[in-house]
Amino acid sequence: MKTYRIHRLIYIIGFLDLFGVSLILPLILPLVKNLGVSHFTAGCVTSVYGAIQLLSSPVVGRWSDNVGRRRVILVCLLLTAISYFVLGSSQSLLVIILGRGIAGIFKHSQTVCRALLADITSPEERSQVFGTFNATSSMGFIVGPMLGGHIAELKDGFSVVCNLGALFFLLDFVLCWMIIPDTLQMQPQSAKTKLESGNRSQLYAFMKDINWQTFWDVFLIRFFLSFSTLVYRSNFSLLVVQNFGASPKVIGYLISFQGIISAMAGFFMGPVSKFYRNSQRELYYGSLLLTLSLLGLTVAPSLTLLMVCLVPLCVSSAVIRVSGTAVTISRCEPSKIGSVTGFGQSITSVARMVTPLIAGISQEISVYGPGMMGTVSAGIGAALSGYIACKKALKED
Structure with missing residues (x-):
């Protein structure tokens, strides 16, 4: 199968992936809060996913380096579907934790898809391909939140939404099974190594092998920028409810609006990357x-101004996803693309794990707490990214 056809199929898989996620994700935190728990407890529950992904991301990435992307994607899609069926089977706190725990272990289809795209795409075309993948995936957030918000208001709506999301992951599984070839032969021969034996775990082995002098700065930047967006978005539903009295339908429309902007930005990432060439x-x-968009969102006095500030938030997030991935992969050996991509996802998982807790505590203090923390964190990330940009420029001079 020609490479461009594989690209298109991966784009479809990415779209259905985030379509299924966007149906459910905006509803989880309000559901947990409706069970009568505090902001802090709700943060603990929603941080389960990120805590587990911290450990599972590098293992899954390294696993895909050794056994092939297709097999790993199939396993991830199938078990993610099961996690959503579990999540929708009951609205008790224990079942919610169980469902999010299973997803935390196996919801790595986007990460492995990016590793597969890196395998089959030349370095010159990666920004365009990654931007298109992010754009088509973000299109899932256009319809998903609106549909999920409407269904959630029906009787047993949350269960229906979870089951529908699981069906989308099963559809992805079927498409991957029928169409995506076994691409292990596309990877460099050095990638086809056996899993390390001995007493060390795969995660520990990879952490010891990674060249921290090469990756420390980009990993640190990824943490601060991920934290900045997640600390705001993790409490986004509650923030717009408390500040503006938004209903689930309105929340769905707001998240869909972000999906539209993110998709449009993603499609333009190729020309943007060619313009910067760095x-x-x-x-x-x-x-x-x-940084500027988060500051605006924090002090926005109305829904209209909040929507205006959401535009640069989505555009900057699209730029950061593509450029951050490009910087990381440009420093990476071809045989470790899956491992490094997985470990990079672990950095995001650290941020995802701590943000619900910190956002919950900060919101107990002030409704503006999550936004201000996100602004500060983004500012630190901007300072660090400016540092590596200057360092790169000095080397070129």
């Missing part, structure tokens, strides 16, 4: 825009 500089400017 992923480090692109990452820096994206970080600055993210």
